[in-house]
Amino acid sequence: MKKLVFGLEPLSCPSCxxxxxxxxxHTSGVEDAKVLFHSxxxxxxxxxxxxxPEALRQIITRLGYPVISEKSS
Incomplete structure (x- = not known):
C-alpha cells in the first residue's frame, strides 16, 4: 500500500x-481516504x-477542489 497526501485550497464547509x-x-484500489478539514x-x-495518483488527483479536481500540492509517504 502506498500513502499520499494532497494539499487543497482551504475547504469552506464540512460537507466538502x-x-x-x-x-x-468508492474508488477501486483505495483502502482509506480521510480529509483533514482545518489543514x-x-x-x-x-x-x-x-x-x-493522477487518477486520484483527477477525482478530487472534478469534484471542484483544486489540488495544490502532493506528497508521498
Whole structure:
C-alpha cells in the first residue's frame, strides 16, 4: 500500500469532507481516504497496482477542489 497526501485550497464547509471521502473511498484500489478539514489535506492509502495518483488527483479536481500540492509517504 502506498500513502499520499494532497494539499487543497482551504475547504469552506464540512460537507466538502463527506463529498471527497465518499468519492475516493468508492474508488477501486483505495483502502482509506480521510480529509483533514482545518489543514486542507487529503490522506489516501491505496494500492498503486490498481489506481494511480493522477487518477486520484483527477477525482478530487472534478469534484471542484483544486489540488495544490502532493506528497508521498
Amino acid at each position: 469532507i463527506k463529498k471527497i471521502e465518499t468519492a475516493l473511498n 486542507g489535506k487529503v490522506r489516501i492509502q491505496f494500492d498503486e497496482a490498481v489506481v494511480q
